[in-house]
Amino acid sequence: MAHKAAQWPSEETLLLWKREQARLKARMVDRDTEAWQRDPTFSGLQRVGGVDVSFVNGDSDRACASLVVLSYPELKVVYEDSHMVHLKAPYVSGFLAFREVPFLVELVQRLQEKEPGFMPQVLLVDGNGVLHQRGFGVACHLGVLTDLPCVGVAKKLLQVDGLENNSLHKEKIMLLQAGGDTFPLMGNSGTVLGMALKSHEHSTNPLYVSVGHRVSLEVAVRLTHHCCRFRIPEPIRQADIRSRDYIRRTLGHPGSPAQRQERSQKEQRPKVCPKDGPGAPADQGRPPEDYGRDSSTDLKDPQPGFQEQQKDQQLERTEHHEDSDLPPPPTWVQSPP
DNA sequence: GCGACAG
DNA sequence: ATCTTGTCGC
Numbered sequence: 001m002a003h004k005a006a007q008w009p010s011e012e013t014l015l016l017w018k019r020e021q022a023r024l025k026a027r028m029v030d031r032d033t034e035a036w037q038r039d040p041t042f043s044g045l046q047r048v049g050g051v052d053v054s055f056v057n058g059d060s061d062r063a064c065a066s067l068v069v070l071s072y073p074e075l076k077v078v079y080e081d082s083h084m085v086h087l088k089a090p091y092v093s094g095f096l097a098f099r100e101v102p103f104l105v106e107l108v109q110r111l112q113e114k115e116p117g118f119m120p121q122v123l124l125v126d127g128n129g130v131l132h133q134r135g136f137g138v139a140c141h142l143g144v145l146t147d148l149p150c151v152g153v154a155k156k157l158l159q160v161d162g163l164e165n166n167s168l169h170k171e172k173i174m175l176l177q178a179g180g181d182t183f184p185l186m187g188n189s190g191t192v193l194g195m196a197l198k199s200h201e202h203s204t205n206p207l208y209v210s211v212g213h214r215v216s217l218e219v220a221v222r223l224t225h226h227c228c229r230f231r232i233p234e235p236i237r238q239a240d241i242r243s244r245d246y247i248r249r250t251l252g253h254p255g256s257p258a259q260r261q262e263r264s265q266k267e268q269r270p271k272v273c274p275k276d277g278p279g280a281p282a283d284q285g286r287p288p289e290d291y292g293r294d295s296s297t298d299l300k301d302p303q304p305g306f307q308e309q310q311k312d313q314q315l316e317r318t319e320h321h322e323d324s325d326l327p328p329p330p331t332w333v334q335s336p337p
Numbered sequence: 338g339c340g341a342c343a344g
Numbered sequence: 345a346t347c348t349t350g351t352c353g354c
Contacts, residue, residue, distance in 0.1 A: 052344090053344075055344090091342095091343090091344060092342090093341080093342045093343065093344090094342090094343085096343055096344055099344080100344075126343085126344065127343050127344060128343050131343085132343080137343070138343075138344080152343085154343050154344085155343080155344090156342090156344090157343090158342085158343050159341070159342085208343085
């Protein structure tokens with residue numbers, strides 16, 4: 001009995017969600033607040049985090065949430081925490097945070113409690129920041145709730161405030177030459193909501209970078225670019241790779257009975273090396289029901305459009321084997337600062 | 338009915 | 345987000 005699939009939120013729920021976004025938005029800071037952000041070389045920046053949530057096949061509510069921390073500028077993984085979760089809210093464009101953010105916050109809290117020395121100085125988030133229907137995407141949401149500097153990095157343009165992925169936009173993309181090239185995403189309001197970034201020399205489709213929290217757009221873009229070994233910034237890419245890997249190791253392949261060894265949620269190994277697995281503290285057993293917001297399901301159809309995206313991904317596949325392998329990993333590879 | 342739709 | 349093999353290119 002899989003937990004029932006979430007249903008489409010009621011209008012009332014959507015109203016509450018919008019109100020929550022407006023409330024939290026008042027706390028968002030859209031400028032640089034850290035010393036390293038002012039430095040041309042980001043001197044002082046040592047840890048960059050990345051978060052992602054990967055899903056289980058057809059299950060609309062089972063997923064693996066991952067938080068990784070990479071050293072900067074080496075971009076080596078120094079901390080990892082992957083964790084199976086039960087999603088309670090459906091995906092609704094404009095409300096991604098209500099689906100994923102509770103689990104991302106939990107990952108940050110676990111890090112704060114167990115290895116505060118590994119707390120990232122900035123977090124790259126898979127999704128938008130202020131480039132959003134109401135100027136408060138998941139990167140802003142996570143940033144405000146954790147008070148960590150956050151950058152929104154989306155792979156597709158969210159068409160809001162007059163922004164359109166039309167022929168004009170595609171022309172601008174074609175004009176991007178070298179990795180690091182950008183063009184501003186100006187909404188009808190005249191505000192620059194974000195930047196399209198050619199993140200890699202051989203990358204066709206740009207990334208859409210926007211401010212999440214406690215960072216300027218300029219720094220957000222420069223940092224994102226400096227984190228790209230491939231099209232997707234390494235912190236997000238590693239979080240994605242490891243969360244997907246965790247699912248494959250834990251659930252095995254759907255069609256093979258040999259992999260029936262399903263570890264239930266107890267098996268979640270937090271991180272640090274002490275061979276003595278601390279197991280689950282005691283927090284994930286009973287989530288407060290008054291999550292307030294939840295419900296409903298929804299799935300999107302893939303659109304038969306561009307085939308270029310796969311080109312970039314293939315480029316990554318051909319070379320990512322250098323670090324994609326991780327046995328039952330000891331989470332971090334460096335000594336605490 | 339048609340188009341849009343971060344992850 | 346997820347489903348998947350081969351294929352082309354350096």
